[in-house]
Amino acid sequence: MASHAITVVVGVRRVGKTSLVKASTHDLPRIYLDVRKFEESRYITYGMFLEELRKALNVFASMDRKIVEHLKAVKGLKILGVEVEFSLDRSRPLLTSILESLDRWAGDRGEKLVIVIDEAQELIRMRGYSILPAIAYAYDNLRNISFIFAGSKIGLLYRFLRVEDPSSPLYGRYMERVELKPLDKEKSMEFLRKGFEEHGIRVEETFIEEAVEKLDGVIGWLSYLGLKVVSRGVSRTIIDDVVEEASKIVANEFCKFVDAMGSKRYVEIIRAINREGATWSEIRRYLEIRLGTKIYDSELARLLRNLIDNGFIEKRDDLYIIPDPILRQASRNILC
Template identity: 45%
Template sequence: MLFMDRPAERPGELFDREGELGALLRALRDRAAVLVVGMRRVGKTSLLRAATHGMSRAYVDARALEERRHVSYADLLEALRGALREVLPLHRRLGELLATVRGVQVAGVEVRFQQGRGAPRLVDLLEALDRWGEERGERAVLVLDEAQELVKLRGRDILPALAYAYDNLRHLTIVYSGSKAGLLHRFLRLDDPESPLFGRYMERIDVAPFPRELAVRYLEEGFAAAGTRPDRRLIEDAVDALDGVVGWLAHFGLRALSRPDTALEETLHHAERLAASEFCHFVEAMGTHRYIHVARLMAAGARWSDVKRYLTALEGRPITDGEVTKLVRNLVDYGFAEKKGDVYTLADPALRRALPRIKCRHQEP
């Protein structure tokens, strides 16, 4: 196994993950919908792409929508189009099926969607995927990677189409993957009786950081495959600092091959920058710098009542319980904070390190 700087594409490229891979393959065979959840850089995309390699698959990457405040139906169609362009060169038949959908033009491996009123309906596109699966004698798979970004979709409700697919399309499995579990739930509204998807069962697969011994072995094997054997101490330090998150271990491993002395520092710096930039997007989207103060407080562990007391003192005026709850809940739903007992802490050590110096644009004084 070599260190890679891109997601794995085939099962053979994965280090470990047998359990997750087996569970995912079973779910893809039997279930109409699957959730795959895990923190940033933990290896979700690799697991998903490797598991669905060679299947009738359309892979939508909604990460590109992360920086948007709002997402339109046209944006969703564009993301879908990207997924179809990856498949059509290999599967002409899917092109023929799509060409029968109103609002879709297919020319060779190119697919075009009409805009505005003539745009194709999501239901019709999902039906085309279902028919493709049926003809191939398997379930087609639609992966919506970073699906939580679709919570920002305005102007059209796609949940009815997703619920229709769940109930009626027997040859289609939809995988919803995301690094912000709370937001993913907010998007799908599985527990909301008013939601079209209410009560639908979705198999959930959690992708977790490697435990310590596995993280050490991952680094050892990666270095061995590259023909080097660095100091045990360097490996130990890296695993201590990077917490078993394979994306950061890979980043470190690749750099350590040429610059062992500075690799860990570079990787930590990179992780901090990513964490800070994500957090600032969130702060800007939410429109209040209160999140920075609350997150700094949570970095050392804080209860709901600590948050309330701290903000009241900081701002010199009372803050309502509802406001405190909203701040805390958003931090959890967006994956920045986690609750253990009644104490909130920050999930990502890189964010903890970045927070004391973090400066977000448009930050209020």
């Protein structure tokens, strides 16, 4: 992944993006920022972003003190003892200056430095500042740095990067795109079999089949089941218990989104799509019956786009579907 200046890694929740990104860069100098913590912030300031960057730099500097020598050249950045500190006023450091000093460090070492921003789409709510010009500057001028942007809100991530927008700083820059898919049935079964084998746990083949049927190939759910089995042992209800716990987690995530958007119509749409998926007109009919009011095309388009952008639904040909197996199973009964 580090061989490209910019890589974008997308995929539904718990499909293994973070693990993949970390595994594929584990032997490279890497600065890792997870900005999911901003999910619930109404907006993000440059200062909030800088604070995350500062923490990530400190983690990095604790492993390689040499970097500190290079960082010292950045205006608005101080080294206090062993900690990197930023001025918070007008003289706070420029992102481009920080990137330049990192690039010089990597150049001296003859290595490529990878900067990972996980759940980068959250930065779309940054006010009064955009990191995109600095990224574009790095793309054009700093050969020793590469970026990986990962995210589970696929539509939002692409909208944040403004890849299709000619006025975007990143427009026309090549980005390597990686879409991580759930494992197929065979691979999912193998994943569980191997995991159990490694822990010396014997399970029936039918147990594995049932698990994969209910949890699909989402590696996070499969490994969650594995963990439960390892700690509690196999039981008749353990798969359903895991599905139930998972449903609560997923419903909670979905309801947070519904709250943030301020419309219960999203719940009705998820119910309409249900396990089988639904077409545009089926969704509209369902909504109109449930709400007893006419739904305009523009309104439905907006609602569906928000659901797609946030990764809760996908469009396959003419059908809208719910990619997450747990949300799919819970869809009919979901209450927010």
